[in-house]
Amino acid sequence: MTAKVKQIGLQLGFQKVGIAKARKLDRSEYLLQWLMEGRHGTMHYMENYLEKRMDIRKLYPDARSVIVVAHNYYTPFKHSEDKRFAKISRYAWGKDYHKIIKKKLKIFLRELKHLDPGIDGRLFVDTAPVQERLWAVEAGLGWQGKNTNVISRETGSFFFLGILVINRELAYDQPIQDYCGNCRACIDACPTKALKPYALDARRCISYLTIEFWDQPIPSEFADKLNNWVFGCDICQDVCPWNRFARPTEEKSYFPVNERLVNPPLTWLASLNEDEFKKLFKKTPVMRTKYENFMRNVKTVLNSIRK
Numbered sequence: 612m613t614a615k616v617k618q619i620g621l622q623l624g625f626q627k628v629g630i631a632k633a634r635k636l637d638r639s640e641y642l643l644q645w646l647m648e649g650r651h652g653t654m655h656y657m658e659n660y661l662e663k664r665m666d667i668r669k670l671y672p673d674a675r676s677v678i679v680v681a682h683n684y685y686t687p688f689k690h691s692e693d694k695r696f697a698k699i700s701r702y703a704w705g706k707d708y709h710k711i712i713k714k715k716l717k718i719f720l721r722e723l724k725h726l727d728p729g730i731d732g733r734l735f736v737d738t739a740p741v742q743e744r745l746w747a748v749e750a751g752l753g754w755q756g757k758n759t760n761v762i763s764r765e766t767g768s769f770f771f772l773g774i775l776v777i778n779r780e781l782a783y784d785q786p787i788q789d790y791c792g793n794c795r796a797c798i799d800a801c802p803t804k805a806l807k808p809y810a811l812d813a814r815r816c817i818s819y820l821t822i823e824f825w826d827q828p829i830p831s832e833f834a835d836k837l838n839n840w841v842f843g844c845d846i847c848q849d850v851c852p853w854n855r856f857a858r859p860t861e862e863k864s865y866f867p868v869n870e871r872l873v874n875p876p877l878t879w880l881a882s883l884n885e886d887e888f889k890k891l892f893k894k895t896p897v898m899r900t901k902y903e904n905f906m907r908n909v910k911t912v913l914n915s916i917r918k
């Protein structure tokens with residue numbers, strides 16, 4: 612049964628499929644510590660449903676197995692280092708992953724029900740209180756690196772995670788060892804010093820500041836350190852040696868919806884009105900940040916390079 616489950620996942624185009632036992636996560640206490648220290652910044656939603664976040668059975672009492680899938684989003688394009696161009700995180704060049712992965716997980720569950728009509732389950736893609744990265748580690752997809760991303764030895768870290776929890780026991784995968792070794796490339800490269808080994812202070816992270824930190828100016832301490840990132844930041848993944856193994860995805864929806872998104876001129880982005888913004892970024896993850904916040908990011912970068 613386990614082999615069939617994995618085969619179905621791979622046939623659906625997931626790059627990796629791992630399985631963990633549904634239980635309370637040992638490392639979930641780390642989340643409490645992180646929240647207590649306020650390192651989640653204004654992401655107050657993370658304080659909600661803590662019990663569920665730490666034990667998936669509180670979200671779905673029949674849960675027995677947590678199937679974790681990785682969906683590769685790497686495309687063969689590079690960010691320019693020319694200061695005239697803005698940088699958008701590579702995961703946001705293409706269509707929003709939530710719908711794409713959810714659709715595949717629904718098919719996954721349907722296929723499992725064909726194997727055994729008694730199978731039922733729940734699927735989660737980054738919207739429910741589920742610790743996806745911790746489950747990915749439990750299911751042996753990779754280790755959580757010093758940059759806090761899940762890293763696979765075969766493919767690096769440019770993948771999305773999806774979770775399908777089912778009411779059947781399966782054979783479980785084991786976590787793999789940590790292959791960061793003595794490397795600290797991500798920590799040294801982070802322009803805002805947001806990383807300590809295996810710990811992120813979201814309040815200092817460009818990804819958080821440009822995507823989740825809304826309706827107020829970027830704090831002056833970081834305004835000159837955005838390094839042209841106007842949505843997200845890939846620096847700590849770009850410098851990770853394991854991402855040399857990244858290969859282009861077969862999922863065409865993750866390719867840039869518009870070639871100009873790869874290296875958009877800052878002055879062009881600054882000239883967009885709200886309708887043009889919505890048209891350009893329609894269906895991409897950039898819509899999450901809303902027009903006003905996106906323009907704040909663009910103007911903050913423009914101000915910093917004009918200094």
Ligand code: SF4
Nearest residue numbers: 801816817844846847
């Ligand atoms: S995403 Fe960017 S700012 Fe955030 S920790 Fe990584 S390098 Fe630092």
Ligand code: SF4
Nearest residue numbers: 756757791794797851
């Ligand atoms: S850059 Fe080095 S230390 Fe950071 S996550 Fe990658 S391997 Fe680990």
